[in-house]
Amino acid sequence: MIKKKIFVISLLLLALLWHCTERNDVNKVNGNNNETISINYANHNNELIFNFEKIKKNKIIRNFKHFDKYFMFKIGSIDDETFYFPGRIKLDNAGNIYILDFLDYSVKKFDHSGRFIEKFGKKGQGPGELVNPYDFDVDENGKVAFLGLNDNKFIIFEGNRIIEYKTKLMPNRVCFVNSEEVVTFQIMDPIETPPLQKINLYSKSEIDYENFINKNSFGEQNIGLIPSLVGNIHKYRSGKLIYISSILGYIVEYSEDGSIREVFKLVDDYKEEKSKTPELPNIVRFPYLHEYLHVSSNIFQDKLFIYANPIRWSPQRFVVDVYSISNHCYLYSVQLDGFENVKEIYLTDKKIYIIKESTEVEVYKYSITD
Numbered sequence: 001m002i003k004k005k006i007f008v009i010s011l012l013l014l015a016l017l018w019h020c021t022e023r024n025d026v027n028k029v030n031g032n033n034n035e036t037i038s039i040n041y042a043n044h045n046n047e048l049i050f051n052f053e054k055i056k057k058n059k060i061i062r063n064f065k066h067f068d069k070y071f072m073f074k075i076g077s078i079d080d081e082t083f084y085f086p087g088r089i090k091l092d093n094a095g096n097i098y099i100l101d102f103l104d105y106s107v108k109k110f111d112h113s114g115r116f117i118e119k120f121g122k123k124g125q126g127p128g129e130l131v132n133p134y135d136f137d138v139d140e141n142g143k144v145a146f147l148g149l150n151d152n153k154f155i156i157f158e159g160n161r162i163i164e165y166k167t168k169l170m171p172n173r174v175c176f177v178n179s180e181e182v183v184t185f186q187i188m189d190p191i192e193t194p195p196l197q198k199i200n201l202y203s204k205s206e207i208d209y210e211n212f213i214n215k216n217s218f219g220e221q222n223i224g225l226i227p228s229l230v231g232n233i234h235k236y237r238s239g240k241l242i243y244i245s246s247i248l249g250y251i252v253e254y255s256e257d258g259s260i261r262e263v264f265k266l267v268d269d270y271k272e273e274k275s276k277t278p279e280l281p282n283i284v285r286f287p288y289l290h291e292y293l294h295v296s297s298n299i300f301q302d303k304l305f306i307y308a309n310p311i312r313w314s315p316q317r318f319v320v321d322v323y324s325i326s327n328h329c330y331l332y333s334v335q336l337d338g339f340e341n342v343k344e345i346y347l348t349d350k351k352i353y354i355i356k357e358s359t360e361v362e363v364y365k366y367s368i369t370d
Contacts, residue, residue: 034214035263037248037270039281046221048283049214052252052263060267060330062321066369067334069352075099075114075361082116083108083359088296089346093140097353099361100136105129107136107144107157114363120144120157128155128162137235139176147174147184154184156201163201169193175233177241177256183209185243187229191215192222195229196243198258209241209258212250227286234299236325242299244306246292251304253325264328267321268293268308294321296344302326307345308333318342334368 035050075097076082084103091097095112105123110116122129130148137145147154147167154174156163171184183198196209213229231245239256249266270293273282282291289311296307304323310316318336323329336342341357347366354362 037272037283039218039283046218048226049217050250050263051210051212051214052260055250055263055265057265057269062267062319062333063331065332065334067336067366068369069336069338069364069366072351072363072365073114074363075110077360078358083361086355086359086361087344088136089344089353089355089361090136090138090298091346091348091353092138092142094142096142097361097363098136098138098144099355100133102133105131105133107146109142114361121146121155125151127164128157130155135173137175137182139179141179143176143179145174145176145182147171154182156182165199165201165204171197172230173233175235175241177235177239181239183233183241185231185233187227188225189222190226190229191217196233196241196254196258207258209254210260212243212252212260212263223284226284228283230287232297234297234304236299242304242325244294244297244304246294247287249293251323251325251328253328262328266293266306267330267333268312296346298346299325300348303331303347303349305345305347307342310342318345320345320347332368 033053035052035054037048039046039048083099083101085101086099087102088100097110099108101108106119106121108119123131125131130146130151132148132150133146134149135147144157145154149170149172152170153164153166167184169186169188171186173185175183177183177198180202181198181200183196185195187195191213194208194211198207198209228247230247231243234242236242241254243252248270249268251264251266252260253262255261292309294306294308298305302325304325306321308319308321310318313319318339319333320336321333322331324331339354342354343357344355346353350365352364352366356362
């Protein structure tokens, strides 16, 4: 009799737990507790609704730490043709340096001391070629993914092998999540088609990640392109993915299965400005430079490094904000004194790589003290 009672109680507890979980899932997607942004669109008050719960907005004051740097070496200069217009930087596990050179239509590889090794891609429409290079990524073993925006495709360089994949809806970001799969990010139709899609390079199978935009947004109107969703995507540990919103200020962590695991906010926050054209609110037009919260970002181990938009600072300063992904919080900031013409930044725990407007890449050792 006692065993029977225990069994019945266990079933009731399981049923209650299932009910709570189910209710939370519904609230996460369709309830009144969703994170929202109010928008006046087509002379109606509408909302951009997210598929995650409201985030408590606590104003964070930056905690600046002292930053010491030691120059190591430089790649390229204004006087040579190493780079024509460098714009993005990545590293592999061996410490090799990869630079996207927009005007050379290629990704250039250098060893850990800055010695040129090889380059991937060229201008054109044939195999291994792009006419509008926009983003790239490198896996831990040096496999390169190279994406063209208007080309509507990305290319994988794997040793002597070239794999090309035709994409949909013009994705503008590409990221490895493991050696066989990449994720692309698009803003063309983000309500009807989830912005993040995982693609297997060999089976060609495609899986949509959970959409962070709710279909009830904008009163269920299909408005198409939402440029203010632009952002960066990065691999985080064992197949997880991080999306960082450049305008709206969200950091979204995805699990390996593509579901939203956690969401938190940047130090800087989205500020809605009065639209000059009410029929085209800020959220659905292409943002101005001063509206970007950050210029570049990267993940190294558990830390997310955000190069804050210097246009937003007065006087102009180069600031990097550092976050803990596992703890979903802001840690500290550093001000990069003694630099100028900084275009993009990439940090590890010991080195900082800086792309400059003068087409140079500078590498420093650094340390941070309280």
